[in-house]
Amino acid sequence: MSQDDRITMAHGGGGRASRQLIEEEIARRVGGTALRGLPDAATLVAPSGGLVFSTDSFVVQPLEFPGGNIGHLAVHGTVNDVAVAGGRPLWLSLGLILEEGLPLAVLRRVLDAVAGAARACDVEIVTGDTKVVPRGQCDGMYVNTAGVGAALPTLALDPRSVTVGDRVLVSGSLGDHGMAVMCAREGFELANAPRSDTGPVHRLVAAAAAFGHGVRFMRDPTRGGLAAVLDETVEGLAVGVRLEEAHLPRSGPARAVAELLGVDLLHVACEGRVVAFCAPEVAPEVLRAWRALPEGHGAVDIGAVVAEPGRVTLATLAGGRRVVDVPVGELLPRIC
Amino acid sequence: MRYVDGFRLPGAAKALTQELARLGDALGPRRVKLMEVCGSHTMAIARYGLKDLLPANVRLVSGPGCPVCVTDPGYVDAALALAERGAALATFGDMLRVPGSRGSLADARAAGADVRVFYSPVQALEWAEAEPDQAWVVLAVGFETTAAPLAALALEIRRRGLGNVTLLTATKTVPPALDALVADPALAIDGFLCPAHVSAIIGARAYLPYAEEHGRACVVAGFEPLDVLYGVKGLLEQLVAGVARVDNQYERVVRWEGNPAAQRAIARVFVPVDAPWRGLGVVPASGLALGPGLADLDASVRFERPVTAGRVNPACRCGDVLKGVIEPAECRLFGAPCVPERPLGPCMVSSEGSCAAAWRYSGRGAR
Numbered sequence: 001m002s003q004d005d006r007i008t009m010a011h012g013g014g015g016r017a018s019r020q021l022i023e024e025e026i027a028r029r030v031g032g033t034a035l036r037g038l039p040d041a042a043t044l045v046a047p048s049g050g051l052v053f054s055t056d057s058f059v060v061q062p063l064e065f066p067g068g069n070i071g072h073l074a075v076h077g078t079v080n081d082v083a084v085a086g087g088r089p090l091w092l093s094l095g096l097i098l099e100e101g102l103p104l105a106v107l108r109r110v111l112d113a114v115a116g117a118a119r120a121c122d123v124e125i126v127t128g129d130t131k132v133v134p135r136g137q138c139d140g141m142y143v144n145t146a147g148v149g150a151a152l153p154t155l156a157l158d159p160r161s162v163t164v165g166d167r168v169l170v171s172g173s174l175g176d177h178g179m180a181v182m183c184a185r186e187g188f189e190l191a192n193a194p195r196s197d198t199g200p201v202h203r204l205v206a207a208a209a210a211f212g213h214g215v216r217f218m219r220d221p222t223r224g225g226l227a228a229v230l231d232e233t234v235e236g237l238a239v240g241v242r243l244e245e246a247h248l249p250r251s252g253p254a255r256a257v258a259e260l261l262g263v264d265l266l267h268v269a270c271e272g273r274v275v276a277f278c279a280p281e282v283a284p285e286v287l288r289a290w291r292a293l294p295e296g297h298g299a300v301d302i303g304a305v306v307a308e309p310g311r312v313t314l315a316t317l318a319g320g321r322r323v324v325d326v327p328v329g330e331l332l333p334r335i336c
Numbered sequence: 337m338r339y340v341d342g343f344r345l346p347g348a349a350k351a352l353t354q355e356l357a358r359l360g361d362a363l364g365p366r367r368v369k370l371m372e373v374c375g376s377h378t379m380a381i382a383r384y385g386l387k388d389l390l391p392a393n394v395r396l397v398s399g400p401g402c403p404v405c406v407t408d409p410g411y412v413d414a415a416l417a418l419a420e421r422g423a424a425l426a427t428f429g430d431m432l433r434v435p436g437s438r439g440s441l442a443d444a445r446a447a448g449a450d451v452r453v454f455y456s457p458v459q460a461l462e463w464a465e466a467e468p469d470q471a472w473v474v475l476a477v478g479f480e481t482t483a484a485p486l487a488a489l490a491l492e493i494r495r496r497g498l499g500n501v502t503l504l505t506a507t508k509t510v511p512p513a514l515d516a517l518v519a520d521p522a523l524a525i526d527g528f529l530c531p532a533h534v535s536a537i538i539g540a541r542a543y544l545p546y547a548e549e550h551g552r553a554c555v556v557a558g559f560e561p562l563d564v565l566y567g568v569k570g571l572l573e574q575l576v577a578g579v580a581r582v583d584n585q586y587e588r589v590v591r592w593e594g595n596p597a598a599q600r601a602i603a604r605v606f607v608p609v610d611a612p613w614r615g616l617g618v619v620p621a622s623g624l625a626l627g628p629g630l631a632d633l634d635a636s637v638r639f640e641r642p643v644t645a646g647r648v649n650p651a652c653r654c655g656d657v658l659k660g661v662i663e664p665a666e667c668r669l670f671g672a673p674c675v676p677e678r679p680l681g682p683c684m685v686s687s688e689g690s691c692a693a694a695w696r697y698s699g700r701g702a703r
C-alpha cells in the first residue's frame with residue numbers, strides 16, 4: 001500500500017484487503033513478540049496474587065496533537081487506570097474502529113505510537129480487533145483498549161483510609177493535555193503552545209508501593225481534572241482537602257491558554273499524572289522517589305487532608321479561600 | 337504571562353488586606369454595600385476567594401455583570417426557533433447552558449440542532465463562506481466590549497456580500513442598567529466597582545452621573561485579584577472621606593473618554609432599544625439593535641421571528657439576589673429545583689453567579 005492510500009470499506013470486509021491491513025500494517029507494528037500476530041483471543045498465564053482489569057475508549061479530536069496522538073492515549077490511559085488501581089500492567093487488547101477515508105499515513109503514525117508506548121510501558125498487546133465503518137459514522141478513528149495487570153501486594157488503596165493530616169501529592173503540572181487538545185482542535189496558533197503530558201504513571205505507582213499502607217489512595221486526574229478526582233475521592237467521607245494555590249504545578253503554556261479562555265486548570269484533563277493521598281510521615285519519601293523518575297520530576301505536595309467533610313477548598317494566592325467544585329458539563333470558553 | 341503573576345503576589349495582597357481592615361475600622365459602625373458589575377470582577381472574586389478578605393462591615397454584591405446570564409429566556413427561545421427552521425447557530429460557548437422557556441442551546445444541540453461554538457465572532461464568517469447554502473445566525477450577545485467587534489462583523493458581512501449570515505441581537509449597554517439600579521430605593525448601593533473591559537470602550541467618564549448626581553463612589557478597576565482589592569480600597573477611601581467621585585485605577589487600559597473609534601462603530605451599526613434583562617426586567621434604551629440600514633442582517637427580521645418575552649419561573653428571586661436584597665438560600669427554588677446543572681435564573685447560570693457560588697459553599701454543590 002502506498003503513502004497516500006486511505007482506508008476503504010474493503011479493509012473491513014474480511015477478504016484479502018482486510019488480511020493485508022491486519023498483517024502488514026497492524027500486527028506487524030503492534031503484535032506481541034511472543035505471540036506473533038494479533039489473535040482473536042490470547043491465552044495467558046495469570047500471575048499469583050490477583051488481577052487488575054480495566055477498559056477505556058478513546059475518541060479524541062484531533063487524532064494528533066502537540067505531545068502525542070490517540071495511540072499514545074490509548075496505551076497510557078489504560079496502563080494508568082490499571083496502575084492507579086494498584087496493578088502492574090501486563091497485557092493490553094487493542095480495538096480499532098476506522099472510518100472509511102482515514103489516511104493510511106495517520107493510521108501508521110497512530111500504530112507506531114501504540115507500539116512505542118506499549119514498549120516503554122513494558123506491556124504487551126496480546127489480542128485485537130479492527131472494524132471499518134462508512135464515512136461519517138465515526139470521526140477518523142476510535143480506539144478501545146482493555147488492560148490486565150498483576151495486583152501489587154503491598155498496596156491497599158481505599159479512599160476510606162484517607163485520614164486528617166494526610167498529604168496530597170501530584171506528580172506533575174496540571175491540565176497540559178486538555179489545553180494542548182483544545183488549542184489543536186480550535187486551530188489556535190501560539191508560539192508557545194501547550195504540549196500534552198500523555199505518559200505512563202505505573203512506575204510512579206510502583207515507586208509509591210514501596211511505602212505500603214502509608215499510601216492511602218491514588219487516582220489519575222483525567223476528565224474533569226484534579227478537581228473532579230479530589231471531589232470524587234472525598235465524597236461521602238468525613239474528611240476534605242485543602243489545596244494551596246501557591247504549590248499547584250502549572251506549566252507556562254497551559255496557564256497562558258487557560259487565562260485566555262477563562263478556563264480553570266483544576267478542571268482540565270491530564271493524561272500522564274497521578275495524585276496520591278499519603279500519610280504525612282511517608283509523603284516526603286514518596287515525593288523523593290517520584291522526583292527521581294523522569295515522569296515525576298515535577299512532583300509536589302499540593303495540600304492536606306482536613307476535617308471538612310466532603311469538601312475541597314483552595315487557599316488562594318491572594319489569601320482568600322474558595323470551594324473547588326467539579327465542572328458542570330463541558331469546558332466552555334467564556335465571553336467575558 | 338509574567339504580568340499575571342506580578343499582580344497576584346501574596347505579599348501585596350496581604351498588605352492590601354490590612355489596609356482594607358483599617359478602612360473598615362475607620363467606617364465605624366457603618367455597614368456599606370458595594371456592587372461590582374463586571375463578569376471578570378465576579379470571576380476574580382470567586383476564583384481568589386476575595387470576599388474573605390473584606391472587613392466584616394463591607395458587603396460586596398455581584399450585580400448584573402455577565403451579559404450571558406442576564407439574557408432573557410425569550411431570546412434563547414427565538415434562537416431555538418431559528419434552529420428548528422434549519423439555521424445553524426454560531427455562539428459564544430457560555431450561552432449554551434442559558435435556559436430558555438423550554439430548554440437551552442445545549443439541549444437543542446443534543447437533540448440534533450446545529451450549534452457551533454466560536455472563540456471570536458469572525459469565525460462565523462469563515463463557516464458561512466465554507467457552507468454558502470446554509471443559513472447562519474450569529475448569536476450577538478454581549479456588552480459594549482462585544483458590541484464593538486459585532487459592529488465590525490455586521491459591516492464585514494455587508495462588505496463581503498454574504499447573504500447567508502444574520503445576527504440575532506441581545507447586545508446590551510451597561511450604563512442604563514446602572515441607572516435602573518441607582519433608581520431602585522430597595523437597593524442602597526454605596527459604591528460601584530466599575531467594569532474593566534466595558535470601561536475601555538465607554539470611558540471612565542460614563543460613570544460621572546452616578547458620582548455627581550447620585551452620590552455613589554465609583555472606581556474603575558482591573559480584574560486581576562490585586563486590582564479588585566485595590567478598587568475596593570479606593571471605594572472605601574471615598575466613603576471614609578465622605579466624597580463621591582470617579583477614580584480610574586485602570587489607566588493602563590481605560591481612558592477617561594474611552595475608545596472613540598469603537599464608540600463610533602457601535603453608533604454606526606446599532607441603535608438603542610428597550611431590552612429585557614433577566615432579573616431586572618425591561619430596562620429602557622439598554623439594548624442595541626441593528627440600525628435601519630442594516631435591518632436585513634437582523635435574523636428576527638429575515639426569519640420573521642421576533643424575539644418575544646420568555647417565560648421565567650415567577651418564583652425566581654434573581655432580581656433580589658442580583659441587587660443584594662436577599663441571600664440566595666432565601667429563594668425557595670434554591671437547590672430544588674434550581675441547581676447549576678439545571679439553572680432557572682442567571683445567578684445560577686454562571687459558575688461565578690451568586691446562587692451558584694452559594695450552592696457550592698453550602699457543601700452540596702461540590703458533587
Ligand code: SF4
Nearest residue numbers: 653654667674681691
Ligand atoms: S436560586 Fe435559582 S431561582 Fe432562586 S434566585 Fe437563584 S437563580 Fe433564581
